[in-house]
Amino acid sequence: SQQGEEDPQALSIQEGENATMNCSYKTSINNLQWYRQNSGRGLVHLILIRSNEREKHSGRLRVTLDTSKKSSSLLITASRAADTASYFCATDTNSGGSNYKLTFGKGTLLTVNP
Amino acid sequence: DADVTQTPRNRITKTGKRIMLECSQTKGHDRMYWYRQDPGLGLRLIYYSFDVKDINKGEISDGYSVSRQAQAKFSLSLESAIPNQTALYFCATSGFGGLTDTQYFGPGTRLTVL
Numbered sequence: 001s002q003q004g005e006e007d008p009q010a011l012s013i014q015e016g017e018n019a020t021m022n023c024s025y026k027t028s029i030n031n032l033q034w035y036r037q038n039s040g041r042g043l044v045h046l047i048l049i050r051s052n053e054r055e056k057h058s059g060r061l062r063v064t065l066d067t068s069k070k071s072s073s074l075l076i077t078a079s080r081a082a083d084t085a086s087y088f089c090a091t092d093t094n095s096g097g098s099n100y101k102l103t104f105g106k107g108t109l110l111t112v113n114p
Numbered sequence: 115d116a117d118v119t120q121t122p123r124n125r126i127t128k129t130g131k132r133i134m135l136e137c138s139q140t141k142g143h144d145r146m147y148w149y150r151q152d153p154g155l156g157l158r159l160i161y162y163s164f165d166v167k168d169i170n171k172g173e174i175s176d177g178y179s180v181s182r183q184a185q186a187k188f189s190l191s192l193e194s195a196i197p198n199q200t201a202l203y204f205c206a207t208s209g210f211g212g213l214t215d216t217q218y219f220g221p222g223t224r225l226t227v228l
Contacts, residue, residue, distance in 0.1 A: 033216065042118075042204055042219035043157070088156065090217075101147070101172075102217060106156035 004032075004089040004105035012111040019076040021108040023089030024069075032065055033090045033102065034074050043088065046074075079112045086110070117141045120205050120220040128228050133192040135223050137205030145208045146188040147217065148172075148180060150201040157204065163188055195227040 007022045023032070031050045035043040049056045049065045049072065056063045062075040076083055086109050090102040118139045127133050137146065148160040149172075159172030161180040169182055177199060181189045192199055203223045208215040 035217075040202065040222065040224070042221050043206075043217075044219070045216045048216060101159060101162055103159075104149075104157040106154065 004091045004103060006087070006089055006105045006108040008108060009106070010109045010111070012113065013079055014113050015079060015081055017079055017112075019079050019083070019110055019112070021074045021087050021110070023072045023074070023105055025072075025089075025091045026070065029067075029091045031092055032063075032072050034061075034063060034072075035088045035090060035104075037086045037088065037107070039085070046087075076110075079110075081112050081114045084110060084112045116221070118205060118207055118218050118220040120203075120223050122223060123221065124224045126226045126228065127195055129196055131195050131227075133195050133225065135190045135192075135203055135205075135225070137188045137190070137220055139186050139205075139207045139218075139220075141207055141209075141218060142185075143207040143209050143218075144185065145215075146182065147206040147208075148178075148188065148190045149204045149206065150174065150199075151204060151222075152201050160190065160203075192225075192227075195225075197227045200225060200227045 004023050004025045013019050033048045034046045036046050037043045047058045047063050049063050060077045065072045086107040088104050088107045090104045121136045144165045147162040149157040151157050158174050160178050163169045163182045166182050179191045205220040206217040208217045
């Protein structure tokens with residue numbers, strides 16, 4: 001089963017509005033990452049937040065992490081049409097010893113209307 | 115030039131054919147991954163390699179095999195393709211760090227099995 005689950009599955013907003021996407025996960029993590037995917041293309045890393053961090057900013061992106069609730073949110077402020085994409089959270093899971101791998105959620109499809 | 119390249123970008127093949135998807139990277143990373151993406155299912159890990167001599171199965175390895183020819187090259191093979199292997203396939207890389215690093219994705223290969 002997926003470690004991370006995004007909510008909502010789809011979100012449609014007007015340009016200039018803020019977009020908030022949520023991610024819930026099941027087991028303890030070392031870090032959580034958010035990726036963006038334009039239609040049919042490769043994923044691009046947006047931001048990484050470590051388990052001992054509660055909030056992180058990068059440009060118009062703000063990520064929060066609540067390890068007690070096993071949840072994270074991605075806020076995109078002042079959205080633009082170019083922000084239209086799918087957004088995925090990814091959590092690290094231990095695959096043995098010191099080796100970790102990422103488990104991706106199913107994604108939130110964000111549509112920003114001009 | 116792109117850091118992670120995949121060939122071919124698109125492929126249509128018939129049931130029972132052997133198919134190889136290739137991935138090359140110029141990032142100097144030790145770790146490489148193969149994922150498949152299906153609509154509504156997010157990304158699922160097929161195989162991953164933490165160095166040339168270390169190859170591991172992911173969550174959906176049945177029907178697939180891999181070869182790590184060099185640090186920079188990681189190939190995915192479908193020995194006998196079947197229609198439910200129709201999907202978008204991504205290669206990714208990450209640096210060595212103990213804890214999970216950011217992953218860098220290739221542009222994807224769209225595979226259709228008829």
